[in-house]
Amino acid sequence: MEKLIQVEKINTDILIIGGGTAGCYAAYTFGQNGKHKVLIAEKANIKRSGCLAAGVNAINAYITEGRVPQDYVDYCKKDAKGIVREDLLLSISENLNEVTHKLEENGLVILKDENGKYVTRGNRNIKINGENIKPILARMAEAQENVTVINHVNITDLMVKDNKVFGAVGFDVNSQKAYVIIAKAVLIATGGAAGLYRPNNPGFSRHKMWYPPFNTGAGYAMGINAGAEMTTLEMRFIALRCKDTIAPTGTIAQGVRAKQMNGKGEIYETKYGVATCERVYGTTEENRLGNGPCYLKTDEISKEQEDELYKAYLNMAPSQTLKWLEGGQGPAEQNVEIEGTEPYIVGGHTASGFWVDNKRATTVKGLYAAGDVAGGAPQKYVTGALVEGKLAALGIEEFLAEGQEAYSDDSWETIVSQYEKFLNNEEENITIEQLEESMQKIMDEYAGGITKAYQFNETGLNLAKEKITGLFEVLETLRAHDTDGLLQIYEIKERLTVCLSLIEHLKARKETRWHSFAENKNYPDEDKNFEIYVNSIKEDNQIKIIKRPLVVDDYKPLIFAFEGNKLVDAGGEV
Amino acid sequence: MSIRIKITSCVGCKRCAEVCPGNLIKIVNNRAVIRREKDCWGCTSCLKECKTGAIEFFLGADIGGKGSVLSVEDKGDLRTWTVKRLDGSSETITVNTKESNKY
Ligand SMILES: Cc1cc2nc3c(=O)[nH]c(=O)nc-3n(C[C@H](O)[C@H](O)[C@H](O)COP(=O)(O)OP(=O)(O)OC[C@H]3O[C@@H](n4cnc5c(N)ncnc54)[C@H](O)[C@@H]3O)c2cc1C
Numbered sequence: 001m002e003k004l005i006q007v008e009k010i011n012t013d014i015l016i017i018g019g020g021t022a023g024c025y026a027a028y029t030f031g032q033n034g035k036h037k038v039l040i041a042e043k044a045n046i047k048r049s050g051c052l053a054a055g056v057n058a059i060n061a062y063i064t065e066g067r068v069p070q071d072y073v074d075y076c077k078k079d080a081k082g083i084v085r086e087d088l089l090l091s092i093s094e095n096l097n098e099v100t101h102k103l104e105e106n107g108l109v110i111l112k113d114e115n116g117k118y119v120t121r122g123n124r125n126i127k128i129n130g131e132n133i134k135p136i137l138a139r140m141a142e143a144q145e146n147v148t149v150i151n152h153v154n155i156t157d158l159m160v161k162d163n164k165v166f167g168a169v170g171f172d173v174n175s176q177k178a179y180v181i182i183a184k185a186v187l188i189a190t191g192g193a194a195g196l197y198r199p200n201n202p203g204f205s206r207h208k209m210w211y212p213p214f215n216t217g218a219g220y221a222m223g224i225n226a227g228a229e230m231t232t233l234e235m236r237f238i239a240l241r242c243k244d245t246i247a248p249t250g251t252i253a254q255g256v257r258a259k260q261m262n263g264k265g266e267i268y269e270t271k272y273g274v275a276t277c278e279r280v281y282g283t284t285e286e287n288r289l290g291n292g293p294c295y296l297k298t299d300e301i302s303k304e305q306e307d308e309l310y311k312a313y314l315n316m317a318p319s320q321t322l323k324w325l326e327g328g329q330g331p332a333e334q335n336v337e338i339e340g341t342e343p344y345i346v347g348g349h350t351a352s353g354f355w356v357d358n359k360r361a362t363t364v365k366g367l368y369a370a371g372d373v374a375g376g377a378p379q380k381y382v383t384g385a386l387v388e389g390k391l392a393a394l395g396i397e398e399f400l401a402e403g404q405e406a407y408s409d410d411s412w413e414t415i416v417s418q419y420e421k422f423l424n425n426e427e428e429n430i431t432i433e434q435l436e437e438s439m440q441k442i443m444d445e446y447a448g449g450i451t452k453a454y455q456f457n458e459t460g461l462n463l464a465k466e467k468i469t470g471l472f473e474v475l476e477t478l479r480a481h482d483t484d485g486l487l488q489i490y491e492i493k494e495r496l497t498v499c500l501s502l503i504e505h506l507k508a509r510k511e512t513r514w515h516s517f518a519e520n521k522n523y524p525d526e527d528k529n530f531e532i533y534v535n536s537i538k539e540d541n542q543i544k545i546i547k548r549p550l551v552v553d554d555y556k557p558l559i560f561a562f563e564g565n566k567l568v569d570a571g572g573e574v
Numbered sequence: 575m576s577i578r579i580k581i582t583s584c585v586g587c588k589r590c591a592e593v594c595p596g597n598l599i600k601i602v603n604n605r606a607v608i609r610r611e612k613d614c615w616g617c618t619s620c621l622k623e624c625k626t627g628a629i630e631f632f633l634g635a636d637i638g639g640k641g642s643v644l645s646v647e648d649k650g651d652l653r654t655w656t657v658k659r660l661d662g663s664s665e666t667i668t669v670n671t672k673e674s675n676k677y
């Protein structure tokens with residue numbers, strides 16, 4: 001019997017896709033003004049969705065006493081070897097403390113000293129109990145009268161006409177129902193992309209990764225397919241993490257000041273440089289040279305420190321505490337083994353994502369982006385994502401104040417018929433799982449994954465492109481048994497789309513500016529000619545590269561210009 | 575890395591299924607089941623939601639798991655985590671949810 005999808009149409013002023021960190025804070029901001037009807041469409045449930053599900057360890061981006069916003073910009077710029085949007089970073093830095101205080105007012109526990117001042121960890125971090133940060137944010141969003149949330153709706157496509165967005169289409173992951181949402185403005189806040197590359201633990205624990213395996217790059221993919229410009233995808237993020245559990249290491253490195261040590265007992269902490277990419281590179285090199293395994297040297301910490309580490313990990317990555325207790329040896333007895341993760345695309349840590357202007361508008365009119373999905377501003381972390389949610393909300397309010405007409409047509413029908421096609425496909429030999437493994441293997445082997453020590457060359461990238469393109473054909477034959485199966489198919493489709501753009505970006509930056517993050521073996525050195533942004537758009541089914549000059553020094557915020565719906569200025573070209 | 579749901583303790587309240595960030599839990603015959611155990615991220619959101627302690631969490635053998643399970647129980651501001659090993663020994667750690675991490 002043919003499976004059909006029931007369709008529900010919803011009209012709203014503003015659609016927020018993804019009720020994560022940035023999405024919830026944007027909704028909260030819209031609530032302060034209260035003028036517009038806002039709808040959050042979330043694939044999971046905003047109470048525990050996205051990056052913050054398990055909790056976080058610290059506020060990583062805060063302007064501590066004696067520092068100014070500009071210091072934060074300078075730090076990010078240095079860490080990313082110059083390829084950042086200083087205008088975006090400054091706008092983030094200026095708001096970091098405000099959003100932190102709002103969270104505290106709403107229940108986030110922040111550590112204070114006897115004088116009532118926040119206790120800092122290093123120059124930019126403050127200590128918190130971040131276990132319940134997501135339920136707090138969810139409550140802040142839900143408390144707004146003009147905000148409605150629909151959970152368990154996976155958005156797959158934007159509806160765009162003549163470069164203007166007018167809504168999006170998705171489906172209920174638990175029932176055969178599609179949602180056609182018509183909106184005057186859309187905020188994309190779907191986070192970054194995990195699962196593109198073969199993960200650290202490809203077997204039973206394949207989803208024991210650092211970045212949420214459920215953030216599959218949907219936002220990037222929807223943007224790419226809608227013709228939106230992307231930036232710096234080639235600056236992949238590879239995290240240095242505790243081996244096996246892939247739990248964060250910052251708590252140990254910064255909390256108890258443990259140093260990086262190789263298998264011979266040598267400290268290599270600063271040998272390769274201290275930028276984020278160099279710390280990963282150092283560990284990768286030590287392993288490659290046969291000096292592994294690598295560790296964080298913790299065997300000198302006290303039992304009290306060990307107990308505090310157990311608790312800190314329970315508040316954000318419980319598997320690490322379980323691992324210590326199950327093995328019978330804690331960090332005070334045994335050094336913590338570390339490894340690099342598979343590469344992720346995540347604009348909250350590196351500069352990859354939507355090319356946005358200072359108001360977080362994308363190059364598609366009416367479409368805004370915030371958080372890990374937005375590019376140009378690395379190291380934004382939780383607070384930076386909150387700020388971007390706020391700034392995008394303010395940008396959208398300004399945009400709507402210009403007076404926007406609602407528009408709709410029947411282009412949603414093609415999208416819904418795609419859903420129905422997957423639900424009615426015959427069962428074939430190739431399964432969803434096989435396709436995912438195939439994609440991850442290709443990316444790992446030809447586009448610089450773990451097993452290739454993150455290195456790649458042009459020949460390999462060309463092969464990767466050919467093979468990934470081939471997987472799209474197989475994808476069309478997959479069968480979804482139900483809408484949960486449909487969810488899995490769309491998750492792979494999104495990843496494949498991101499992979500193709502990523503490959504073009506990796507090819508286009510003909511230099512090695514960031515070790516490990518983009519280790520191009522044809523061009524092993526940094527090249528001054530690449531002090532530019534590598535951007536891209538999809539045109540006629542091809543990824544076209546656009547090179548743009550850096551927005552630096554004078555901080556003239558970049559604001560895109562449109563004539564009607566046509567984009568006429570999005571920064572210069574080189 | 576995954577979870578195990580004790581069918582005898584589950585009352586089918588759906589709370590775990592509501593919050594899983596990967597939509598991995600479904601209710602079948604009024605009991606929670608995990609759809610694809612390999613796809614669990616290990617965030618423990620479902621454990622924290624469950625009021626009957628029906629969900630336990632374990633590490634796969636590929637990442638060093640030896641069969642121990644982690645469970646959680648809340649009493650007011652105090653959250654108690656218990657690790658039970660296969661040999662019957664166990665350890666508990668209580669975290670005050672109103673206190674910050676020291677690191
Ligand atoms: C494990 C981990 C630990 C971290 N620890 C820290 C820390 O200690 N301190 C710190 O400052 N930062 C930390 N970070 C970074 C920080 O959490 C992120 O940068 C930030 O939360 C990203 O916010 P976001 O809104 O972009 O993404 P998210 O909060 O992940 O939100 C994305 C949302 O979109 C939803 N979504 C995705 N696709 C779709 C779709 N197709 N349709 C509908 N909805 C969709 C997701 O379910 C999710 O709710 C950590 C990140 C991770 C992963």
Ligand code: SF4
Pocket residue numbers: 579583584585586587588589590591605606623624625626627628629
């Ligand atoms: S929350 Fe607990 S009791 Fe409720 S359905 Fe899930 S496992 Fe069963």
Ligand code: SF4
Pocket residue numbers: 576577593594595596597598599608613614615616617618619620621
């Ligand atoms: S631990 Fe997290 S990802 Fe795994 S089933 Fe529970 S809620 Fe879902």
